[in-house]
Amino acid sequence: MTLPVDYFAVVLAGGRGTRFWPLSRRALPKQCLSLDGGPTLLQRTVARTGLPPERVLIVTGPDMVAAVREQLPGIELLVEPSPRNTAAAIAWAAFEVERRGGAGSYVLPSDHVVQDEPAFRTALATAAAVAETGALVTLGVRPTRPETGFGWIEVGEGTGPDRPVRRFVEKPGRAVAEALLAGGQHLWNAGMFVWSSEALLAAVDTHLSGTAAMVAGLRSGSTIADVWALAEATSIDYGVLERAEGIRVVPVDFGWSDVGSWPALLEVLPAGEGGVSVAEAVIAIRAEGNVVHAPGKVVALLGVDGLVVVDTPDALLVAPVADAQDVRLLLEEAERRGLVRLS
Amino acid sequence: MTLPVDYFAVVLAGGRGTRFWPLSRRALPKQCLSLDGGPTLLQRTVARTGLPPERVLIVTGPDMVAAVREQLPGIELLVEPSPRNTAAAIAWAAFEVERRGGAGSYVLPSDHVVQDEPAFRTALATAAAVAETGALVTLGVRPTRPETGFGWIEVGEGTGPDRPVRRFVEKPGRAVAEALLAGGQHLWNAGMFVWSSEALLAAVDTHLSGTAAMVAGLRSGSTIADVWALAEATSIDYGVLERAEGIRVVPVDFGWSDVGSWPALLEVLPAGEGGVSVAEAVIAIRAEGNVVHAPGKVVALLGVDGLVVVDTPDALLVAPVADAQDVRLLLEEAERRGLVRLS
Numbered sequence: 001m002t003l004p005v006d007y008f009a010v011v012l013a014g015g016r017g018t019r020f021w022p023l024s025r026r027a028l029p030k031q032c033l034s035l036d037g038g039p040t041l042l043q044r045t046v047a048r049t050g051l052p053p054e055r056v057l058i059v060t061g062p063d064m065v066a067a068v069r070e071q072l073p074g075i076e077l078l079v080e081p082s083p084r085n086t087a088a089a090i091a092w093a094a095f096e097v098e099r100r101g102g103a104g105s106y107v108l109p110s111d112h113v114v115q116d117e118p119a120f121r122t123a124l125a126t127a128a129a130v131a132e133t134g135a136l137v138t139l140g141v142r143p144t145r146p147e148t149g150f151g152w153i154e155v156g157e158g159t160g161p162d163r164p165v166r167r168f169v170e171k172p173g174r175a176v177a178e179a180l181l182a183g184g185q186h187l188w189n190a191g192m193f194v195w196s197s198e199a200l201l202a203a204v205d206t207h208l209s210g211t212a213a214m215v216a217g218l219r220s221g222s223t224i225a226d227v228w229a230l231a232e233a234t235s236i237d238y239g240v241l242e243r244a245e246g247i248r249v250v251p252v253d254f255g256w257s258d259v260g261s262w263p264a265l266l267e268v269l270p271a272g273e274g275g276v277s278v279a280e281a282v283i284a285i286r287a288e289g290n291v292v293h294a295p296g297k298v299v300a301l302l303g304v305d306g307l308v309v310v311d312t313p314d315a316l317l318v319a320p321v322a323d324a325q326d327v328r329l330l331l332e333e334a335e336r337r338g339l340v341r342l343s
Numbered sequence: 344m345t346l347p348v349d350y351f352a353v354v355l356a357g358g359r360g361t362r363f364w365p366l367s368r369r370a371l372p373k374q375c376l377s378l379d380g381g382p383t384l385l386q387r388t389v390a391r392t393g394l395p396p397e398r399v400l401i402v403t404g405p406d407m408v409a410a411v412r413e414q415l416p417g418i419e420l421l422v423e424p425s426p427r428n429t430a431a432a433i434a435w436a437a438f439e440v441e442r443r444g445g446a447g448s449y450v451l452p453s454d455h456v457v458q459d460e461p462a463f464r465t466a467l468a469t470a471a472a473v474a475e476t477g478a479l480v481t482l483g484v485r486p487t488r489p490e491t492g493f494g495w496i497e498v499g500e501g502t503g504p505d506r507p508v509r510r511f512v513e514k515p516g517r518a519v520a521e522a523l524l525a526g527g528q529h530l531w532n533a534g535m536f537v538w539s540s541e542a543l544l545a546a547v548d549t550h551l552s553g554t555a556a557m558v559a560g561l562r563s564g565s566t567i568a569d570v571w572a573l574a575e576a577t578s579i580d581y582g583v584l585e586r587a588e589g590i591r592v593v594p595v596d597f598g599w600s601d602v603g604s605w606p607a608l609l610e611v612l613p614a615g616e617g618g619v620s621v622a623e624a625v626i627a628i629r630a631e632g633n634v635v636h637a638p639g640k641v642v643a644l645l646g647v648d649g650l651v652v653v654d655t656p657d658a659l660l661v662a663p664v665a666d667a668q669d670v671r672l673l674l675e676e677a678e679r680r681g682l683v684r685l686s
Binding site: 311326337 | 637658659662672685
């Protein structure tokens with residue numbers, strides 16, 4: 001299925017994150033990494049849209065320009081003067097799409113995994129058709145576990161491919177998440193949105209006066225550097241979606257993962273010897289459930305279960321899967337010791 | 344203390360071993376490794392004698408000639424045509440010492456650690472003085488644990504720096520080892536011997552007729568390749584010492600370790616963050632008792648205890664200390680898979 005050519009992919013690649021340290025660094029964040037030895041998450045994000053390069057805009061920060069350009073030569077970048085959360089970036093991108101004669105945006109995080117790419121493109125096309133009615137559309141991922149790390153979307157009744165959003169539920173506690181999963185009326189908010197520039201910018205006018213002023217400034221010829229500071233530093237979810245009426249959601253089920261930390265590779269990579277791995281080879285004896293990232297090396301695991309082992313040219317991490325969310329503590333400690341090249 | 348200049352160091356560097364895999368390889372055995380980031384065990388073995396290079400002979404095998412020459416340029420090598428255990432090597436060396444005008448040998452393994460080098464040289468000088476009486480002398484290490492991996496030496500009464508050997512005890516079981524330790528009449532046989540060539544070759548004449556024929560052949564101008572096969576393939580302990588009379592032992596206590604496997608580094612290296620390590624730095628959070636060998640890397644340990652982590656340019660090992668004696672299984676598996684460069 002091909003997508004309407006007057007919609008642009010707007011890929012949000014400003015994230016920094018430390019959860020894939022020591023592979024990720026401040027100047028090489030998760031989206032710029034290959035977690036499976038192939039293309040990077042960012043390269044895959046662009047490729048899976050199937051859109052031609054001139055229909056893709058990447059929003060990123062100054063630190064990451066070099067890495068992004070190297071990975072995606074020929075794709076246009078919108079470089080945020082400073083981090084200002086997603087509402088400002090998305091509104092700017094909507095304006096830039098409009099300026100290029102486009103009708104709307106597929107707003108896509110740059111650091112997620114999608115297993116079923118045809119289903120993904122079908123979902124975007126479905127969402128674009130709904131967006132053409134003037135609605136703001138979000139994709140809602142069918143939940144598979146009581147995840148407390150995501151926002152959830154309460155879905156209303158409907159018969160078509162899309163449903164009304166009843167409300168957004170912020171990251172719930174465990175008990176609430178279990179109830180949401182069991183109830184069957186909620187989807188995960190995966191941060192993927194589809195809308196026309198007209199509808200999005202109208203909602204910005206209504207709910208974010210500073211961001212609207214930024215867009216007005218751009219329209220009258222100001223540079224982004226001149227007007228960026230006018231925009232509210234808020235998320236699109238909090239600043240617009242939770243306040244707007246008539247939001248629609250397209251339920252999707254295309255093998256999505258936000259690969260939030262090293263252990264998530266256990267879901268995303270095919271199971272192999274000793275666990276999951278990116279390495280020349282793994283030799284495992286009495287070893288299971290490990291997450292290994294050591295491209296080019298033979299990794300020998302003997303009598304170890306559930307470890308994360310990450311090898312890079314200058315740093316090596318070993319931690320149990322259960323502790324892997326704390327790798328930022330190691331990065332912070334490295335920085336305290338002046339090991340700046342590890343930052 | 345300087346040693347008598349008419350004794351030569353005879354360093355036995357033919358061992359192969361797999362217990363330090365993946366750092367050790369068949370062509371780069373343990374004695375050729377640095378386990379602490381400094382000189383190799385072999386280089387340290389030669390250096391700690393304090394002898395000039397022309398008073399050192401290294402006995403090794405054809406595979407290791409390149410590595411040994413690189414580490415110790417200017418030291419003469421005796422290259423065994425094939426592996427034939429220690430008796431043949433030591434008898435050949437005794438002959439070569441005699442041929443060079445030397446009086447005797449300090450026979451030294453090449454892959455052990457000695458912490459107190461002055462005490463070591465004092466012990467060699469003491470043993471050489473005893474050897475000058477015509478005795479075969481062994482150094483006996485004061486035991487610190489009921490070790491089942493070594494032979495033990497039962498010591499008789501005496502008042503001087505040396506004692507008679509009552510008998511050699513082959514590697515004991517645990518209960519016997521505990522009794523030997525408690526009894527206080529036994530020392531560890533560490534494979535370090537001091538004797539005149541005359542006394543050693545006389546004992547060879549008595550107990551190993553084939554090896555004696557090999558020496559006779561050398562004396563009459565044969566090359567080692569011509570006569571090597573005449574020698575019994577046996578150890579000096581079994582072939583000579585356990586059969587000879589009048590063996591003397593010098594009890595020693597100079598911080599000796601045979602560093603038999605990765606966990607032994609816990610005894611040999613100074614305790615540091617997260618355990619013991621050779622690395623650019625270790626950052627440890629909730630991690631203790633680990634053995635890390637990753638020269639040049641920053642190693643981040645989070646929530647792991649008692650692991651062996653060994654990084655090399657092409658292979659990475661992770662195993663609990665308790666399983667580290669099984670690393671040869673990993674090597675064997677690597678070879679089964681045709682990963683020959685790891686052998």
